[in-house]
Amino acid sequence: MAEYLIKNGFIFDPVLGIKGDVADVAIKDGKIVETTALSSPKVIDATGKTVMAGGVDVHAHVAGPKVNIGRNFRPEDKLFNCTPGHGIERMQGGFSVPTTIRTGYNYAHMGYTTVMEAAMPPLYARHTHEEMRDTPILDQGAYPVFGNNWFVLEYLKNHEIENTAAYIAWLLRATKGYAVKVVNPGGTEAWGWGLNCDNVHDPVPYFDITPAQIIKGLIEANEYLGLPHSMHMHANNLGNPGNYTTTLDSFKLSEGIKPNSKFGRDQVMHHTHVQFHSYGGDSWANVESRAKDIMGYVNSHDNITIDMGQVTLDETTTMTADGPFEHHLTELNHLKWANADVELETGSGVVPYLYSPNIKVCGIQWCIGLELALLAKDPMRIFLTTDHPNAGPFIRYPRIMKWLMSQEARDQQFDAFKYKDKVIEATNLAGMDRELNLYEIAQMTRAGPAKSLGLSHMYGGLAPGLDGDVAVYDFNPNEPYAPDDIEKAFSNAKHLFKSGVQVISDHEIANNGNKRTLWVNAKANENPQVMRDIKEKFLRYYTVTLNNYEGSGHYLRNPHVIEVDATQ
Amino acid sequence: METVTLTIKNQPGLFLEADSITPDAFAGKKAEEIVDLPVYVGREQFRLGDYFEVSGNAGATPAETKIVVNGDLSRVKYIGMKMTAGEIVANSNADMYVGAWMQGGKITVNGNVDAFAGTGMKGGEIAIKGNAGNYLGAAYRGDWRGMAGGKITVTGNAGSDLGTFMNGGEIVVDGDVDVHVATHAEGGRIIIKGNAKRRLGGQMVEGEIYVFGSIDVMMPGFAYREDVDVDVDGIKGRFALYEGDLGERHRKRKGQTIYAKLYQRIEA
Structure with a gap:
């Protein structure tokens, strides 16, 4: 995948504790990485712009x-x-x-x-x-x-x-x-x-x-x-x-x-x-x-x-x-x-x-x-x-x-x-x-x-290892601005990266991305009573059978499963 | 007032969507600029000049601009849409949405119009010298904001669903109307000088309907109150007054419940 180096933006990132300092953000293989990990990145000039993680x-x-x-x-x-x-x-x-x-x-x-x-x-x-x-x-x-x-x-x-x-x-x-x-x-x-x-x-x-x-x-x-x-x-x-x-x-x-x-x-x-x-x-x-x-x-x-x-x-x-x-x-x-x-x-x-x-x-x-x-x-x-x-x-x-x-x-x-x-x-x-x-x-x-959401291992910040979700806005926090400038800038990101793919380039949709569907697979102890209750209720009350109820396969685009082990 | 004359020279293969035929779009433009205004056929965009000969220049403002449209307009939609001032005279039958969301000025159609003329109209005047299609002075699909002001007159007959969700303004039909009149209306006045069929004032909250001729079936939600002498649109007569729709909510003014009123003439 393409490498990106977003240079010289004003970074606002609660995960790294950066409050508007000028710094670079590096993206490689869909993730945020240290800038030293890049070999030949495409450089995005973010001078005078605000850079945040994806919302x-x-x-x-x-x-x-x-x-x-x-x-x-x-x-x-x-x-x-x-x-x-x-x-x-x-x-x-x-x-x-x-x-x-x-x-x-x-x-x-x-x-x-x-x-x-x-x-x-x-x-x-x-x-x-x-x-x-x-x-x-x-x-x-x-x-x-x-x-x-x-x-x-x-x-x-x-x-x-x-x-x-x-x-x-x-x-x-x-x-x-x-x-x-x-x-x-x-x-x-x-x-x-x-x-x-x-x-x-x-x-x-x-x-x-x-x-x-x-x-x-x-x-x-x-x-x-x-x-x-x-x-x-x-x-x-x-x-x-x-x-x-x-x-x-x-x-x-x-x-x-x-x-x-x-x-x-x-x-x-x-x-x-x-x-x-x-x-x-x-x-x-x-x-x-x-x-x-x-x-x-x-x-x-x-x-x-x-x-x-x-x-x-x-x-x-x-x-x-x-x-x-x-x-x-x-x-x-x-x-x-x-x-x-x-x-x-x-x-x-x-x-x-x-x-x-x-x-x-x-x-x-x-x-x-x-x-x-x-x-x-x-x-x-x-x-x-x-x-x-x-x-x-x-x-x-x-x-x-x-x-x-x-x-x-x-x-x-x-x-x-x-x-x-x-x-x-x-x-x-x-x-x-x-x-x-x-x-x-x-x-x-x-x-x-x-x-x-329990997703701070994927989203919400710019720390290396997090997903390559990065937004660049036409907003210079160090220059005087009118209130409406805030609304204008944050309504229309200049660049947006989603999982390391540039989906917005110069305000235009450049890629339809690779959307993922997140779901939680919680493994609990076997519970025959609950399984019996489910079967009974479907038999007695539901208008559909269990076979027409569960969603899987083609219903999910790029499923991303969060595994939880609650067996004990 | 300056006059721009449009004469249709090519009939569209599908339908021509020409919401740019308004004094507002023409104002301040010369004929050679007017021909460049956009029109649509299906998903394709064309120039107004691709379908019309244009002569004459527009006035400086919409109010100073008159547009005369000649030729067969039965496949031209949206004539006068959203216009705020000025005048349009269409010397032919016209397709749907004549004067939709109109705010001011006057449109005269020397022919019939198809459905949705005067949809969501707020002001101004539409004079239809032939028959009107369905949904005259009604609301857009799904919307609850129908005709709110202005006046529509129809020399011939009108179709079904006249004045659906009407909130104000006046519609006068010299001829007969089809089913569903003033459904969901919360204001305004509809005068039908010919005959009506069924379902007048269904779910009507406020407003007035006058019928000079017969009504095939009265809604059960309307109750006869009394006979009254009325002077409507310059015509005096004795009318039976019905109030409804009794199945709907109605606001009160000074302790009195306000109903929608339906007057049917019993003698001239």
Whole structure:
């Protein structure tokens, strides 16, 4: 493979602890190497430019059945933005629910190289993998959802951690999944009865188990197996005024549990899109930011990581396995609604949404996301996301960087709000003068998520031995710049290397890369009871047989297996 | 006002997508620049001059530009799309999307138009001297933002799905209409001087429909309220007032629930 020497860039790398020093980065055989290891490299001049590792997205909805429902029922999302194929680029379309091709290219243009699909219904794992297979450049994995799964509900009702772990190991292998995802634990199952679980002690109908038992049990099962990533949670009561107490109650369920993982992570719970979970007040009239309470807890408990779920003030498409929430949303905005039930496993809903700067609540949501990041004591534990596309499309990450790095940019947005004073009154952001630097941005977008995923041996930094994922941006941090320069530079990487292949050259897609699909093969003890339960449930309840369930072979492009040995 | 005259000289093998035929695209250009504006046939891009003879120069602004299009335009789409001012006169039948997303100015079609004329229209005026196809003044596929302003008049008949997701503005049809009128509408006014068929106002939240002639089948979601004297579009008459769609949500104003209104003339 080609050798590359990226010379004289300003390096920002939390793994090596480099904070903007000028240095060279060497790539050989797909990996980052010492510069002395190169023989005849192609030299990339990065003088006056910013160099970082490839970005890592810990949570985005980019592939699978509900993303495709979004695409199918929103043809207007593609209106006036389709581009024909040219050169090696294929035809693309879509804004908040882009085609797989545009998803891959747009992440690459931002300098991202790894993106995790945040919620895979196990029954539709094949579909999810087919879409990831068609997403160029990016390394991807998908998190199967467990929080409303009948096996899990039945095992954890009796606190059967070993059986739950055996089932998790089986399902990860069957669906080629990466991590344990939990969405509105118990609540989506309750939605099958037209109900919901509003707090961690609200029992699930029929199964008679509480969300707290599900959450704690899944954390324990996750640590029993020692998976690379921790349990990845979307808690109960998302998006409702006053829900921050539910969030804190959910956080507390992780107390006293220590990580058991050989993959270098320190957390036992990753809580996603926390912006949607940090609301005070008791109605939309008096909703207010509780980011300080949330971050007070996160900052003092190092066994938790979170991501932002930043509202970007765009027209977007919300989609989640939190079925009851999407129904709640369509009742609020009266726009079209799709709802799906996934047999024994989960459900989902999809509703378009307009985050308008003319609506007070949208302004408050915008503040809360930024407050979370600006109140973070350790940027290695809070990650930049939009819960794409729920709070906004991922292409806005560079705009969020601008807001995080510039108080001036935040003030400009405040001035554009119709109810500026009311927004300021309900939030803390206006009083914050913290401006993040590029090192902290690299922690929130590279090193932090890679570590949380248990992938710091591959991604997130520029240390020799890591994958050759390197982004070069037209941004000189030592010269004066306007806030918009940040957004412009980080939206459009000058060069991008993925596993040592130059996929972007001079801002243009130069190669479709060799995308890999990451999945976790956890070897657990033989468990005849769980295997019998699986066979029985497929026989009695599932609409498909086991033979039509597992995803393997051609469903996965370049599978990259992370092996975990949990036999004991 | 300056006038640019286009005369079609070659019929496209497929359909010609000519959203550049607008006063906005022409403004400030001479005939020899106008011929270079892009048009599409399938995936191929061509020049406007490949299909049209162009004479006359445009005005300095869209408002000062009038476009006259001659010849058979029945395979030309998107005439006047997104125009903000000025005038277009098409002396023929035209294909789909005439005046779609139009914001201002006036389009006159001396012939029939195919489907989706006035899609997502925000302002201005479209006068169709023949018949209109389906989805007149409707929303784009999937969108909930249909016609929001301006006026469309049809001298002949209109097709099905008239004013789907209409939010404002006015549509006047002198002739008859096909099924589905003002489906999902949340505002606006539709006047049908001829007869209607079925499914008027399905899932309609607000807005008004006037029918001068017959209605084959009334939606069960509309309830008769009273007979009223109405002066609509300069015509006085006695109308039966129905309100609906009772199966939908409706907002309240001063304690009163606001329904969509359907008026059917009972005597002139």
